[in-house]
Amino acid sequence: MFEPLSRDGLAKTAFFYTPHGKISTPNILPVINPNLATMSVSEMKRLGMEGLITNSYIIRRTDKLREKAESSGLHRLIGFDGPIMTDSGTFQSHVYSEIEYDNISTFEFQKKIGSDISTIVDIFTEPNFSWKQAKEAVLETKRRLDEITDAGKTIVAGPIQGSVYPDLRRMSAELMSTGISGYLPVGGVVPLLENYRYDALVDVIINSRLYAHPGKPLHLFGGGHPMFMGMSVLLGIDMFDSASYVKYARDDRVLMSDGSRDLSKISLLPWWSPLYGKFTVKELSDLPKEERIHELSIHNLGAIFNELNEIRERIHEQTLWQYVEGRSRSHPALYRAFRRILEYGDVLEPYEDLSKKSPFFFFDELSRNHPAIIRLRKFSDMAVRNLENQMKFLDQGDWHPGRQHSPEFLQSYSISDNAYFHRWHDIPVPVELEETFPVEQLVTTGVFEGQSAGESEENDDASDPVDRSTGGRDPYLEKARMIFRYQFGVEDPSDMFPDQCQVTHSRKTGRIRGVFLDGTLLGTVRAHDGFFTLSINGAERMMNITDRHRISVTEESAEFNRKGLNVFFKFITSADPGIIPGNEVLVTDPSGELIAVGRANVPGREMRSYSRGVAVRVRAGKDAS
Ligand code: GUN
Numbered sequence: 248m249f250e251p252l253s254r255d256g257l258a259k260t261a262f263f264y265t266p267h268g269k270i271s272t273p274n275i276l277p278v279i280n281p282n283l284a285t286m287s288v289s290e291m292k293r294l295g296m297e298g299l300i301t302n303s304y305i306i307r308r309t310d311k312l313r314e315k316a317e318s319s320g321l322h323r324l325i326g327f328d329g330p331i332m333t334d335s336g337t338f339q340s341h342v343y344s345e346i347e348y349d350n351i352s353t354f355e356f357q358k359k360i361g362s363d364i365s366t367i368v369d370i371f372t373e374p375n376f377s378w379k380q381a382k383e384a385v386l387e388t389k390r391r392l393d394e395i396t397d398a399g400k401t402i403v404a405g406p407i408q409g410s411v412y413p414d415l416r417r418m419s420a421e422l423m424s425t426g427i428s429g430y431l432p433v434g435g436v437v438p439l440l441e442n443y444r445y446d447a448l449v450d451v452i453i454n455s456r457l458y459a460h461p462g463k464p465l466h467l468f469g470g471g472h473p474m475f476m477g478m479s480v481l482l483g484i485d486m487f488d489s490a491s492y493v494k495y496a497r498d499d500r501v502l503m504s505d506g507s508r509d510l511s512k513i514s515l516l517p518w519w520s521p522l523y524g525k526f527t528v529k530e531l532s533d534l535p536k537e538e539r540i541h542e543l544s545i546h547n548l549g550a551i552f553n554e555l556n557e558i559r560e561r562i563h564e565q566t567l568w569q570y571v572e573g574r575s576r577s578h579p580a581l582y583r584a585f586r587r588i589l590e591y592g593d594v595l596e597p598y599e600d601l602s603k604k605s606p607f608f609f610f611d612e613l614s615r616n617h618p619a620i621i622r623l624r625k626f627s628d629m630a631v632r633n634l635e636n637q638m639k640f641l642d643q644g645d646w647h648p649g650r651q652h653s654p655e656f657l658q659s660y661s662i663s664d665n666a667y668f669h670r671w672h673d674i675p676v677p678v679e680l681e682e683t684f685p686v687e688q689l690v691t692t693g694v695f696e697g698q699s700a701g702e703s704e705e706n707d708d709a710s711d712p713v714d715r716s717t718g719g720r721d722p723y724l725e726k727a728r729m730i731f732r733y734q735f736g737v738e739d740p741s742d743m744f745p746d747q748c749q750v751t752h753s754r755k756t757g758r759i760r761g762v763f764l765d766g767t768l769l770g771t772v773r774a775h776d777g778f779f780t781l782s783i784n785g786a787e788r789m790m791n792i793t794d795r796h797r798i799s800v801t802e803e804s805a806e807f808n809r810k811g812l813n814v815f816f817k818f819i820t821s822a823d824p825g826i827i828p829g830n831e832v833l834v835t836d837p838s839g840e841l842i843a844v845g846r847a848n849v850p851g852r853e854m855r856s857y858s859r860g861v862a863v864r865v866r867a868g869k870d871a872s
Pocket residue numbers: 334335336337338366367369370371372406433434435436437468469
């Protein structure tokens with residue numbers, strides 16, 4: 248079972264529940280070779296290990312290990328009472344050709360010894376496979392998944408294969424998501440990782456992620472090098488495994504978040520290293536070989552957990568993209584991969600949160616393809632349609648984020664029919680969106696030079712209804728309409744906010760506050776991102792304007808949601824797939840009546856994928872006092 252917690256685009260933090268406890272994701276399962284342990288389990292736990300992976304094939308073909316595993320169980324054999332995943336021997340067949348055990352008996356063995364996550368014997372699709380060869384491997388891997396009819400207590404790992412072919416990855420992701428699988432490793436990628444083919448990996452991961460069941464963790468087989476972890480998580484990877492911490496140690500290599508270094512070439516250990524203060528580089532280098540491998544393994548695993556910690560915090564802050572963008576400059580292969588991600592901006596846009604907690608950093612032309620900017624561009628393309636002579640571009644000097652328009656501008660705005668735009672790069676941005684994410688939150692090297700984003704919230708809450716005695720358009724009402732149109736994709740927002748609405752605004756900053764109709768509040772505009780929070784009356788009115796942005800729940804749930812309690816995933820019966828994470832949603836009961844309004848925690852297309860956790864944070868219920 249998988250419970251999403253926080254998110255940033257396709258990246259998420261979550262809890263994954265296994266028979267031996269839960270793992271917080273994103274996370275890594277260090278590879279333990281039961282024949283030669285470089286580090287003890289307790290040392291690994293001290294570094295932050297929550298689960299591990301070992302190989303059932305090695306255990307089964309080694310008499311002593313098999314006997315102990317069969318008599319006392321896998322957890323006793325390894326000496327770890329947390330989640331243990333076992334691999335099947337597919338990788339050994341990739342390295343050494345044929346293995347002697349078949350799929351069913353391999354799986355039954357993993358079940359018998361008490362593995363938490365057991366892997367089928369999939370077919371490793373090499374990067375140099377022809378399309379036809381890879382397709383056959385994908386179909387055979389699916390056939391083997393279907394051979395497993397009784398999972399018992401174990402979670403079935405069904406690897407996604409398909410070599411470097413996006414269409415086959417999509418097909419495999421879809422096939423492996425159905426049936427008995429509960430865990431989806433992306434396989435056949437080790438040669439790509441070893442050869443720094445990160446751009447090909449971007450294709451593999453995105454295409455797997457978008458077609459895989461979102462409620463099943465996506466694991467990157469062999470992908471535990473810290474250099475590529477941030478990018479993998481950005482593209483939706485939840486779990487990793489890796490033996491790199493030992494492999495690099497054996498070669499006297501020191502893992503860092505942006506690559507590895509030769510021990511002989513470094514002068515200092517990083518401050519976060521578990522070895523910092525214990526050894527100087529010289530002392531470490533002078534250790535006997537086996538001891539040095541042991542200590543370097545500790546450092547290397549520490550480097551991996553250090554990076555995971557950073558990634559998790561970035562998801563919490565919603566700055567993972569910026570982190571990956573910055574990190575991509577540390578190696579040309581990463582930079583090439585980052586550019587490949589930008590080619591998927593359109594595909595990523597529906598997963599992008601309505602707004603972020605943090606400012607938007609716009610560096611250069613590449614930032615134009617960030618999913619949030621693509622969303623703005625798409626809207627702007629639509630907004631300028633059929634306007635022709637009515638379009639007027641403001642002088643750049645006229646305005647910057649947070650600055651109030653002059654009374655002269657407001658006057659000319661109110662008496663004209665012009666559609667006013669800021670010209671920003673080549674995107675015409677409607678002036679009415681100037682306080683809405685990402686426009687105001689842009690921190691850029693360009694037009695808005697020197698402006699800090701997300702100005703602090705004002706404290707002059709006193710606001711007055713606009714005096715419209717002079718007639719003409721009300722700039723504040725027009726702003727409310729434009730924001731509504733952008734936020735909900737409603738073509739004609741005057742249905743929602745008719746002319747008789749009153750819009751309050753801050754006298755000091757000019758920011759709009761709330762929209763009222765006949766004295767009833769329909770919605771307020773949030774200071775931090777410039778989007779609407781709807782009141783229950785506003786939501787009720789929106790029910791007549793559009794049939795989008797809705798989710799429907801069972802009657803059992805409706806009873807609680809009407810009182811203002813949150814919506815849990817397991818009670819959702821249908822959801823608009825177009826819901827943007829972080830946007831307002833209208834919650835309805837089985838008869839289609841509005842019962843609550845709140846904020847979506849995940850995109851609409853994922854609403855029915857989870858069985859645990861909060862789907863909508865309800866703000867107002869129909870019957871809440
Ligand atoms: N370990 C690394 N790659 C793979 C893979 O494709 N399949 C399995 N089962 N294990 C792996």
